[in-house]
Amino acid sequence: MSVQSSSIPKLALQAGSTRRWRTRETVWGLILILPSLIGFIAFYAVPAIRGVVISFTDWDLLTPAKAVGLANYMHLLKDPNFWRALKVTAYYVLLNIPLQTILAMVIAVMMSRLTKSLVIRSILIIPWLMPSVVVGLLWLWLMDPNIGILNAAIRALGGPTVPFLNLPDLAMPSIALINIWQYVGYTALLIFAGLQSIPGSVYEAASIDGASELQMFWKVTVPLLRPVLVFVAVTSVIGSFQIFDTIAITTKGGPVNATKVLNWYIYEQAFTRFNMGYATAISMVLFLLLIFVSMAQMRLMRAGESDV
Amino acid sequence: MTAPTQSVQTQRRPIPWGKILAWASLVLILCITLFPFWWMLRTALTYPKALFQNTASLLPVQTTLINFKRVLGLISAQEGVALGGTGQAINFILALRNSIILSMMVVVGQVTFSAMAAYAFARLRFPFRNQIFAIYIAALMVPGIVMLIPNFVLVRSLNLTNTFLGVALPAMLMTPFAVFFLRQFFLGINREVEEAALIDGADVPVVFFQVVLPMTVPAISTLAVITFINTWNNYLWPLVVANEEKVRVLTVALGVFRSQTPQGAPDWTGLMAGTTLAIIPTFLLFILMGRKILDSIQFTGFK
Numbered sequence: 062m063s064v065q066s067s068s069i070p071k072l073a074l075q076a077g078s079t080r081r082w083r084t085r086e087t088v089w090g091l092i093l094i095l096p097s098l099i100g101f102i103a104f105y106a107v108p109a110i111r112g113v114v115i116s117f118t119d120w121d122l123l124t125p126a127k128a129v130g131l132a133n134y135m136h137l138l139k140d141p142n143f144w145r146a147l148k149v150t151a152y153y154v155l156l157n158i159p160l161q162t163i164l165a166m167v168i169a170v171m172m173s174r175l176t177k178s179l180v181i182r183s184i185l186i187i188p189w190l191m192p193s194v195v196v197g198l199l200w201l202w203l204m205d206p207n208i209g210i211l212n213a214a215i216r217a218l219g220g221p222t223v224p225f226l227n228l229p230d231l232a233m234p235s236i237a238l239i240n241i242w243q244y245v246g247y248t249a250l251l252i253f254a255g256l257q258s259i260p261g262s263v264y265e266a267a268s269i270d271g272a273s274e275l276q277m278f279w280k281v282t283v284p285l286l287r288p289v290l291v292f293v294a295v296t297s298v299i300g301s302f303q304i305f306d307t308i309a310i311t312t313k314g315g316p317v318n319a320t321k322v323l324n325w326y327i328y329e330q331a332f333t334r335f336n337m338g339y340a341t342a343i344s345m346v347l348f349l350l351l352i353f354v355s356m357a358q359m360r361l362m363r364a365g366e367s368d369v
Numbered sequence: 370m371t372a373p374t375q376s377v378q379t380q381r382r383p384i385p386w387g388k389i390l391a392w393a394s395l396v397l398i399l400c401i402t403l404f405p406f407w408w409m410l411r412t413a414l415t416y417p418k419a420l421f422q423n424t425a426s427l428l429p430v431q432t433t434l435i436n437f438k439r440v441l442g443l444i445s446a447q448e449g450v451a452l453g454g455t456g457q458a459i460n461f462i463l464a465l466r467n468s469i470i471l472s473m474m475v476v477v478g479q480v481t482f483s484a485m486a487a488y489a490f491a492r493l494r495f496p497f498r499n500q501i502f503a504i505y506i507a508a509l510m511v512p513g514i515v516m517l518i519p520n521f522v523l524v525r526s527l528n529l530t531n532t533f534l535g536v537a538l539p540a541m542l543m544t545p546f547a548v549f550f551l552r553q554f555f556l557g558i559n560r561e562v563e564e565a566a567l568i569d570g571a572d573v574p575v576v577f578f579q580v581v582l583p584m585t586v587p588a589i590s591t592l593a594v595i596t597f598i599n600t601w602n603n604y605l606w607p608l609v610v611a612n613e614e615k616v617r618v619l620t621v622a623l624g625v626f627r628s629q630t631p632q633g634a635p636d637w638t639g640l641m642a643g644t645t646l647a648i649i650p651t652f653l654l655f656i657l658m659g660r661k662i663l664d665s666i667q668f669t670g671f672k
Contacts, residue, residue, distance in 0.1 A: 083494075089573035090495030097486035098501065100542025105508045108519030115519065122525075168398060171391045183659045184399050186666070187406070190651050192602035194620040195644045198627055199405050202412065202637055210408055213425040246402060250666055303512055306604045310624060324514055331518050332609060344514045351512055 116342040121335040133342035143343060145318065146326040149233065153322060154301045156237035162294065164241065165248035170282070172249070173256040182253075185246030193243065197310030200239045201226065226311050229319035236320055239307055244300075248293055255289030256282070291362045295355050302351055323347050412641035413437065420638055436642035461643055463614065464622035469650075471536055471607070471618055472600040478541035480593050484585075486543060487551035488577050492563070502552075509545045513605075521609050531613040536606065540596075547592055550665075554588035555581070591661040594654055601651065619647045 116133055120126035137143050172181070188196060203211050204225035212222050225235040259282065267277050283290070305324040308314065314321035314329070321329075323343065331340035412420070416431035423430045438444050440461045489495070490502050520539050529535030558581070566576045582589065604620040612621060623643055627635055655662065 085573065086493045087495040090489045090493035090498065093485040093489035093493070093573075093577070094495075094501065096482040097505075097543035097548060100482065100539075101505060101508070101545075103523070104520055104539040104542070105511070105516065105545070106504075108516050108523060109508075109511065111519040111522070112515055115522070122522075168395070171395055175388070175391055175395060179660065179663070181395070181399065182663055183655070184402055186663065187655070188402060190598055190602075190655060190662070191648055192604065192620050194602075194604050194623050195647055198623060198640055198644050199409050201627075201635075202641065203405060203408060205634075205637075207634075208421060208424045208637075210425065217425065242401070242405075247666070250663070254666065299512065303514060305514075306620075309604070309608075310627060327514060327517075328605070331521075337518060337522070341518050344518065348512055348515045352510075355510075 112341050112345065115338055116345050118338040120337040122337060123335075126338070129338065133339045134346075136339065137342055137346065142321075142326065146321055146323045149318075149320065150302060150304075150322040150324075153233055153237060153304060153320075154298060156234055157240055157301050158294070158298055160237070161241045161245050161248060161297065165245050165252055165293070168245065168249035169252035169256055170278075172253050177257075182250060186250060187246070188243045189247035191243070193306035194310050196239060196243050197307040200235075200242070201311045204235060227316055229317045232312055232316055232319045236304070236307055236311065239311075240301075240304065243307075244297065248297060251293050252286065252289060255286045259285045287362065291359060294362065295358050298354060298358065299351055302347065302354070409641050409644055412638055413645045415638055417636075417638045436638045437646070440639050440642045440646065460614065461619075461622065461646060464617055464619045465646065467533075467616055468601055468619040468647075471533055472597050474533060474537040475540045475600040476593050476596050478537065479544060479547055479596050480589060482541075483543050483547035483592070484551050484582070484589060485577070487548050488555050488581060490548065491552045491555035492560075493573070502548075505543075505545045505548055509549065517605065517609065520606075524610050529610075531611050531616050533611075533616055536611045536616065536618075539606070540600065544596075547596065550592055550595075551585070551588060554585055558584055587661065590658070591665050594658050594662060595665060597654065598651055619643075623647060 115126070117128060117130060118126040119129045119132070168185070203209050206212055206222055206224045206227060211225070215221070215223055224231065226232050263281055263285070264277060267281050272280065303324055304322055305328065308320050308322060308325055309328075312320045314325045324347075327340045327343050327347070330336045330343065411427070411429050413436050414429035414432050414434070416433045416435065419430040435444070442460055442462060490498060516539075524530055524535045524538065527535070529538065562584070563576050563580055566580050567573075571580075602620065603618075604624070607618045608621050608624065611617065617625070623640070626640060626643060629636070
């Protein structure tokens with residue numbers, strides 16, 4: 062990210078008041094960034110540091126916080142609920158991301174062959190613009206075991222009633238399905254935008270060299286799309302690890318803890334049990350985990366670049 | 370398209386099965402995307418007592434607007450209970466109003482202050498400019514949950530829980546994304562007009578408000594729409610800091626409404642009327658600004 066130096070002083074120089082301009086530039090620069098800087102310090106920088114501090118305390122909001130050192134982190138290592146939440150979250154990410162990315166890739170490639178229609182792109186993006194709360198409610202209704210339309214359709218085809226969100230084994234896959242529905246169009250459009258930036262001449266050259274469709278896909282499209290794919294993979298994994306709204310609206314962590322993901326566990330610890338210190342410690346661990354996963358992903362995906 | 374065979378009869382164009390299949394799949398995907406919305410509307414327009422008949426009917430059963438009236442508090446509580454709703458008044462008008470107030474506060478504040486900062490980062494030189502900007506960008510990576518508890522503690526200690534200001538404040542002065550987004554646009558616009566104005570003796574704020582802002586209306590309005598939709602959709606933060614009815618926003622109100630199960634099951638027709646109302650503003654904005662939103666997706670995709 063190159064920050065260009067201002068060219069205004071050059072002209073101000075011609076006007077013969079460089080030093081005065083410099084001071085004015087500094088003063089106005091600082092005035093203009095001041096509100097944002099206050100916002101940043103108050104709601105980003107200080108809270109980030111305060112979060113670390115809180116994670117070393119035992120604090121129920123009512124009595125003063127007690128410094129407990131690493132106790133929260135030690136407790137976390139032995140807390141089976143934490144490990145289960147971590148496992149449930151990882152399971153969700155694995156259910157969600159591969160299917161979503163592949164499906165998005167297929168839609169994007171199909172669209173790049175068929176149409177650039179603004180209407181079709183608009184329709185694909187609609188679910189992503191909706192509040193997750195609305196999406197959760199809507200699918201809770203569609204998936205209702207008794208009178209939901211999905212089960213009506215399954216029964217009409219001669220199948221048994223499927224208790225999508227009410228059965229521990231099915232709850233997480235159902236949540237993943239809901240979120241794939243919400244995000245696949247958006248992901249497809251990101252990939253589609255990437256495909257549009259690949260010049261047609263590259264494909265022409267490849268086809269003159271006698272490359273097959275499949276070869277072109279793997280040897281031309283995928284490598285040239287790599288930056289976009291890395292962006293999509295990293296951001297969607299980060300987002301997926303933080304799932305909350307859909308679960309808060311549909312299953313509330315149940316049935317039998319089957320959907321109690323990390324964010325839900327943090328929320329529960331902080332706002333129903335008022336274990337502020339412990340909840341913050343878990344959120345710090347989640348943060349570190351996300352940094353680690355993103356870096357691993359970027360390394361893996363860049364490693365693939367060398368053999369092109 | 371050259372057929373490899375020589376005979377005239379076989380030179381008929383082959384049926385493009387691949388293309389037909391691809392179109393069919395695309396249409397199927399579009400149907401899967403849109404059907405839930407139709408079902409939402411269909412349920413909202415179904416008479417509550419008729420919901421259990423004809424569960425598979427694609428059209429509303431005994432079409433009525435009663436559910437919208439119900440969730441907007443336009444019929445009495447007893448009538449509502451008789452129709453299968455809860456006895457409690459569901460004050461969606463209030464929640465809608467709250468969501469509008471909150472979104473407006475955040476949009477106006479965030480866009481104004483972020484635009485000011487973005488302009489300074491793009492055009493003016495001042496000490497630590499690049500360092501401050503780099504720190505803003507680094508904050509883009511921090512997940513929301515990390516900030517949730519410390520920000521809750523802060524808003525609580527300022528005695529601002531259950532106030533609009535408390536919900537709005539963390540996003541009202543800036544978000545790293547907004548500053549980044551607008552800075553990119555300011556870097557892309559022509560400097561000549563600005564420079565001419567400065568040489569004529571205009572001061573920085575005059576140039577910013579009278580020359581630069583009018584030129585960047587498209588970018589500013591795109592950011593405003595993105596910010597509006599994000600604020601409108603937000604759930605966890607308002608749930609935590611503003612759960613009282615007087616400041617409760619739509620998403621939180623829907624969550625409360627969902628957990629009320631008057632007759633053993635959620636009040637589906639009422640809920641779907643509520644969700645339909647909740648997405649109308651987004652739909653309207655999208656119809657007006659769809660292209661800009663789509664373009665901004667490409668833009669953020671390549672940052």
